Amino acid sequence: MLSWIIALIGGAAFAVFQYRLAGARHAYGLQALRAVAVVIVLALVLNAPIGWSSAGRPYVAVDASVSWLASGDTTLWTRARRAADSVATDTVLLVGDSVRAGKAPERPADVMTRVGPLIERALGAGRAVTLVTDGRIDDPERLSELPSGSAIVIVDGGSSRDAALASFGGPGAAVTGDSVDFTAVIAAGSGGSAAGAVDLSIDGASVAATTIDSMAPFAEREVRWRVHVGPKAGQRLVRVLVTASGDALARNDTLYATLDVAAGASAVFASTAPDFDARYALDVLRGTLAVPTRGYYRVAPGQWRVDGSLAAVTEEEVKRSMSEAPIVVIHGDTAVFGSPRSYARGALALIAPPVARGDEYYPTSSPPSPLLGTFSTLPWDSLPPIEVGESPRESEWTALTAKRGRRLDERKVIVGSATPNRTVIVPAAGLWRWRFRGGRTADAFVSLWGSIFDWLAGETVDLRGPRPAASWSRVGEPIRWRRGGMRDSSALVVLSRRGAQVPDTIQLRFGTGSTYTETEPMAAGVYTTNIGDSEGLLAVNASSEWIPRRASVQAGAIGNAAAMGRAPQARSAWWLYAIALAALCAEWILRRKIGLR
Template identity: 45%
Template structure:
């Protein structure tokens, strides 16, 4: 608008300068023609706006994730794809696990539904975004800032009955004779799920089964199934399968976890002076850290009991368990079997209560240590007091828990640790059970402190394999975390052999950065794989993509977006008629001047 005001002022000034002193009759017409020509030339010089802003055509994106095939008629996607092509023309984009231009044929095989790349492209171009989808988008928050005028078009939902195994949670390690509790989550599709049977299979053998009641539409239920671990050694596939009548999607009826079978327990707790602290630690190992645990309590000199059944066991059995277990917690007289670091081979926790009462010591904080991150949100000022030993080993590599005496400035460290040459922790305190029994903040603090300690101990890299996947089961479309083993090689070559696909072997190179024991790689297609690396082999199970699992729509049909559309308005130099107006006005002015006798 300002450009046109300047051009009009220039036109008026040009006409006034040329004809203000002219007294000839009929000067008005040439003056107006001079004003028109000068105004046109000024507008061209300023490249003034000459029309309304043109809204750019929308960017059209079509969801091609595998969820289209879950309980839906194939015509639903075909119809929506036809509409998308009509609106997008030659610029139709496909999104799922990546963003790309559509080809001649469309297939719904992507293992994700990520719309963020399409949203970012639309925002960068300032164009509205039209999304054709089934409504199950992984990152719906990415659509909040797309340009105004964007919209979502949702295809019809499936209506068939569908029951799916959503998740399988089991301990990482178990030994023969352990009773393992497995939490299985089952979900229903939009057409609900009738009753059926849920079963567990370990290495292809059924180990548990139970009836399953009907679920409402999009409902979920978690059940706990238990079984006694048979004898075995090495990783085994633990598979949960649900069977219902008339299931519309067989691809999501099963999911697996990997259970490492060992000859002995994964964790052993030995207490020479059983108290509430030792009992709560044993319960935490089993219930929160999910490690197969053996706990032995000495009830009298030379007399030992196994904690759950209270059956007598010989001292030699306890010694052997301490010698073989990858994680050992010694409570009370930690040197009963000899120097603790010599009679154990794995990660070690020594819990030595004070020999005499030391007064009330209150936890005040967690210094920098491998456990400081999970302890950062703990409310220390609300915890009951501890009894803390006056001295701990002075050469510790880090402190875990600091305490202060009530109404005094005295400070003591309650827990210290070593990372190398192997993970060792020493706790010279007792009374942690008060935190647990108080419930609320205290119970959370007990779980945070000892749960992070035991998790850290269980993560000791004593594996002979050069690298192994953690966890052993993922879903297609996710990434696999590979952990470096005891060898410490920065480059590990692995051979991946598919057990259920004809024995095809693929190679994989894993590169670990300096000081980093973990690297990531995308998961292969669904199936069971044997991973062979120097030092041993691993089992990797890739479950079907999460796109096959029923879930609620994450976006609604209709208009979206609040961003700015960046369309451009036509400018003076873009329209040829303005040049013609300036030229014709100058020619007409010359003729008008001649008519009135002016040169």
């Protein structure tokens, strides 16, 4: 009503003042028409209500994830249930893995906190939402989509001392005798954590241990190891364990991962001129194909070192490894052992930095090629310059071109052919600048090399059957499977969980030309997988809800979307515009009749 009062006063005052100045203070009819038009215009500016609100009670949504129990007891959950009961509503929704109506349980059990389904339900019903949560939400950016009138109620408790394994990094595959790098991130609870130790073991045998100092609340600390995998080939189980005095929760202290150790490399990367381009491309090769990969660096004429351990190796051994590997990548002098096709039997990538350096070329276009699906999404106009050599003469397709100064001397950056075997040639250097810059450019670097290596691999590099694409996962996350060398579009996986007596089965289905597929999330545990004659391991760890983290949202009002049942607004009424226009037209006609302009 206040907006209408303001509009009435403003319209009347404007009309009276204008006609007094014009010397027609007694033209009451004209003043009334002008006042009506101005009142409506002001009401439209203020978007005044033109009816009564009929909004119903808001939904009460309760975060039903297990993060309430991260403090070690159900105290916070009990307070959350009481907070939800104190809000008047006719519908209580439980939010976590999904959204459903129902009474809050005695103990929360959802392993994720996703508000997307809640928002869609609230928008469909046009009802505001009062969300009771601990503030730890997986997709907090979506909360602004809630209908207006929504609110967030955060129930937070006292601090608890805890040390948890937040993440783990390392290769999923290695070759016997290799040294591999592992990384673990330790997260502290709301009360920090005491000093402790982190232990890394493989197949139950401790291979590395590190002490850690006490940490402040929600602090994180990274621990790194370089470990020799030994001469034994096969699937290995890696375990990381953090121990600290006064730890409130044991469930998040252990993380399992798998490591596939092979007797020989499925991919070999050899560089005669090691630099950042070689280092980062090798990292992408290992991460993209997830097959046993070995890298070799030439540090001096006739002297080669193994990536990681830097152990000396002879030129004959390097050449033999390349002749046996299904995929070979050569960086630098691609003719160091003669014609690459004289010894490389499988897929081949040649990275040949230009001899003449200094000119800067900018990627400009990605012509039709087998890599176009990925390349068409990359931000070529925002990438740092690179150096490009002479364009190869013989190729079946070109995936990327670049121009000097974006205008002159167009050259081919990536070319390839599929006959007799898949081959890619990259006569360029300086791609490492993309990786250095970070953000979208770093993602472009990974996408570029990842798509190249994926195309080279096809379905011939990995002779194993389907297997988990990641070395570890968490409860609530879909299990992603890589196809491997399997030709069929489907496969039956027999899963045997350690400690369980009855095995389970999963049917994998791969689309035409697809390398990956996903299956439903699984319970925590270490599983043995059997697909035909192929046996492997699958590690599923506790939900990320058990990992301590800061609240990602703040308490208070939120939401910008319109709620159904709210009073209609002036701008949505077409007839108000018609009345204002009619009043102005009538006033203009009458003013002319009495001689006013």
